[in-house]
Amino acid sequence: MGNWVKLICGASFEDVADIRNLSLVYTLAGVDCIDCAADASVLNAVNDGIEAAQAILPIRRPWVMISVNDGEDLHFRKAEFDPDDCPPDCSRPCENVCPADAIFSNSGKAGPSKGVLAERCYGCGRCLPICPYDNIRAITYVRDVAATAKLIQRDEVDAIEIHTSGRQAESFQQLWNGLGDSIHKLRLVAVSLPYLGDLTIPAMDSMYATMKTSLHCLNLWQLDGRPMSGDIGRGATREAIKFALHLASLEDKPKGFLQLAGGTNAHTVEGLKKERLFRTTSISDDSKGEKVPLDSPETSHALISGVAFGGYARKIVGRVLSSLQSDYGYARLEDHPDHLLKALQASLALVGTVKCYNAN
Ligand code: SF4
Ligand code: SF4
Numbered sequence: 001m002g003n004w005v006k007l008i009c010g011a012s013f014e015d016v017a018d019i020r021n022l023s024l025v026y027t028l029a030g031v032d033c034i035d036c037a038a039d040a041s042v043l044n045a046v047n048d049g050i051e052a053a054q055a056i057l058p059i060r061r062p063w064v065m066i067s068v069n070d071g072e073d074l075h076f077r078k079a080e081f082d083p084d085d086c087p088p089d090c091s092r093p094c095e096n097v098c099p100a101d102a103i104f105s106n107s108g109k110a111g112p113s114k115g116v117l118a119e120r121c122y123g124c125g126r127c128l129p130i131c132p133y134d135n136i137r138a139i140t141y142v143r144d145v146a147a148t149a150k151l152i153q154r155d156e157v158d159a160i161e162i163h164t165s166g167r168q169a170e171s172f173q174q175l176w177n178g179l180g181d182s183i184h185k186l187r188l189v190a191v192s193l194p195y196l197g198d199l200t201i202p203a204m205d206s207m208y209a210t211m212k213t214s215l216h217c218l219n220l221w222q223l224d225g226r227p228m229s230g231d232i233g234r235g236a237t238r239e240a241i242k243f244a245l246h247l248a249s250l251e252d253k254p255k256g257f258l259q260l261a262g263g264t265n266a267h268t269v270e271g272l273k274k275e276r277l278f279r280t281t282s283i284s285d286d287s288k289g290e291k292v293p294l295d296s297p298e299t300s301h302a303l304i305s306g307v308a309f310g311g312y313a314r315k316i317v318g319r320v321l322s323s324l325q326s327d328y329g330y331a332r333l334e335d336h337p338d339h340l341l342k343a344l345q346a347s348l349a350l351v352g353t354v355k356c357y358n359a360n
Contacts, residue, residue: 002257002304002305002306003306003354003355003356004032004033004257004259004305004306004307004354005030005031005032005033005306005307005308005309005351005354005355006031006032006033006034006035006065006259006261006306006307006308006309007022007023007026007031007033007034007035007062007308007309007310007313008035008261008308008309008310008313009022009023009034009035009036009037009042009046009314010036010037010075010122010310010311010314011035011037011038011067011068011069011073011075011076011122011123011161011163012037012075012076012077012078012121012122012123013036013037013100013119013120013122013314014037014039014041014042014118014119014120015117015119015120016041016042016044016045016119017045017325017330018120018314018318018321019036019042019045019046019049020045020046020048020049020052020332021049021317021321021324021332021333021343022049022313022314022317022321023045023046023047023048023049023050023053024049024050024052024053024333024334025049025053025317025333025340025343025344025347026062026313026317026347026351027049027050027053027054027059027061027062028053028056028057028059028344028347029344029347029348029350029351029352030059030060030348030351030355030357031062031351032062032063032306033062033063033064033065033158033159033188033308034046034050034062034063034064034065035065035066035067035159035161035308036064036065036066036067037066037067038066038067038068038143038147038148038151038160039151040151043064043066043151043154043156043157046064046156047064047156050062050064052332052333052334055334056334063158063159063187063188064156064157064158064159065157065158065159065160065161065188065190066148066151066152066157066159066160066161067143067160067161067163067192068143068145068148068160068161068162068163068175069142069143069162069163069164070142070162070163070164070168070171070172070174070175071142071164071165071168071171072140072142072165073140073163073164073165074123074125074227074228075122075123075163075227075228076123076140076141076142076143076163077123077125077138077139077140077141078116078118078121078123078138078139078141079102079103079116079121079123079125079127079128079136079137079138079139080115080116080118080136080137080138080139081094081115081116081131081135081136081137082115082135083115085133085135086115086133086135087133090132090133093130093131093132094127094130094131094136097126097127097130098121098124098126098127099124099126099231099311099315100120100121100122100124100314101117101120101318101322102116102117102118102120102121102122103115103116103117103127104117115136116136122228122311123138123228124228124229124311125138125228145174145175145178145179146178148160148178148179148182149178149179149180149182150182152179152182152183152185152186153182153185157185157186158186158187158188159186159187159188159189159190160179160183160186160188160189160190161189161190161191161192161222162175162176162189162190162191162192163192163193163224164191164192164193164207165193165194166193166194166196166199166200166203166204166207167196167199167203169203169206169207169210172206172207172210173210176210176211176214183214183215183216183217184214184216186217187217187218188217188218188219188220189211189215189217189218189219189220190219190220190221190222190259191204191207191211191219191220191221191222191256192222192224192261193207193221193222193223193224194224194227194262195223195224195225195239195242195243195246200246200247201250201252201253201254204221204253204254205254207254208254208255208256218256218257219255219256219257220256220257220258220259220305221247221254221256221257221258221259222259222260222261222308223240223243223244223247223258223259223260223261223262224240224243224261224262225237225238225239225240225241225242225243225260225261225262225263225264226238226239226240226262226263227262227263228262228310228311229262229263229311230262230263230264230265230309230310230311230312230313230315231265231311231312231314231315232263232311233265234265234267236263236265237263237264237265237267237268237271238263238271239262239263240260240261240262240263240264240268241260241268241271241272241275241277243260244258244260244272244275244277244303244304245275245277248277248303248304257305257306258303258304258305259304259305259306259307259308260272260304260306260307260308261307261308261310264307264308264309264310264312265309265312265350266312266349266350266353268307268353269307269353269354270353272304277303277304278304306354307354309350309351312350313347313350316346316347316349316350317343317346317347319346320339320342320343320346321333321339321343323339324336324339
């Protein structure tokens with residue numbers, strides 16, 4: 001297995017204060033890529049965090065990836081409810097179940113008209129079935145392709161990720177065509193897809209055929225095991241590993257690196273080792289002296305090129321960010337060394353599982 005690590009800020013997570021601090025911490029922890037919403041202010045926050053990290057340590061800049069969708073997708077939705085419809089004696093299970101602290105009491109941060117702090121909601125859906133009054137709805141959306149193509153023109157964008165169900169070849173083609181020449185500027189195109197049983201490889205073949213003629217950079221398949229569940233517990237990572245095992249066993253699959261996501265957490269590498277899918281490879285320098293782990297000859301021959309961490313990565317650093325915010329309000333993490341150190345310890349422990357920071 002290669003040692004590529006991606007931080008997923010979340011395709012719908014748009015809290016720029018947290019995104020900036022998360023990007024800072026995980027850049028220092030040595031991630032290779034930071035994946036964020038295809039939104040200009042989110043992109044600014046990611047870059048701000050990376051620059052703050054580089055001001056602390058002369059560290060390699062991770063690639064920046066923006067996430068889009070070709071149709072209805074769990075990662076591209078927001079929960080909403082009207083607090084006026086909530087009985088005053090409701091015990092508010094929605095608030096307890098939300099991993100993003102996006103739901104607050106009426107006197108809290110959420111606007112009274114919505115009940116959910118939209119920029120923090122990343123669409124995990126856990127609040128939807130838990131409301132005893134069926135008061136919460138999910139609003140889905142599709143990122144605008146023209147705006148995305150424009151965003152790609154910015155120097156800071158290195159990669160794009162297309163989230164797809166794999167079942168809508170026409171929408172995928174429309175999105176790909178809509179991106180037009182912007183694709184030529186990219187260093188990596190990732191496609192994030194769920195496990196589709198016997199239909200997985202045909203779906204990948206069909207998408208690869210669409211991309212092939214205008215794909216002049218690296219490509220990657222993100223194997224989305226159990227979406228947005230890594231923070232739930234040890235078992236959440238099983239489906240991503242099963243998906244990886246299935247694809248790794250097949251000879252005949254379209255070109256591209258394979259990377260795990262969806263349920264990934266601190267137990268993922270342990271699970272990969274059990275399945276003999278984990279073997280670390282060193283990274284190599286490209287001609288500019290920049291380290292490009294995905295492009296190393298060893299990594300390109302590895303069955304699995306790396307792991308992306310989302311909800312779990314945000315949870316372990318999020319605890320520190322919440323305490324920072326309750327102590328100081330919206331603050332820059334680097335101005336509070338105790339908090340920075342705690343956040344860094346947590347992120348290094350996670351990134352280190354893939355990069356073997358603790359190996360002798
Ligand atoms: S539980 Fe999930 S879907 Fe509901 S508000 Fe929180 S992040 Fe959004
Ligand atoms: S669980 Fe339902 S009724 Fe209760 S506070 Fe949440 S949204 Fe309102």
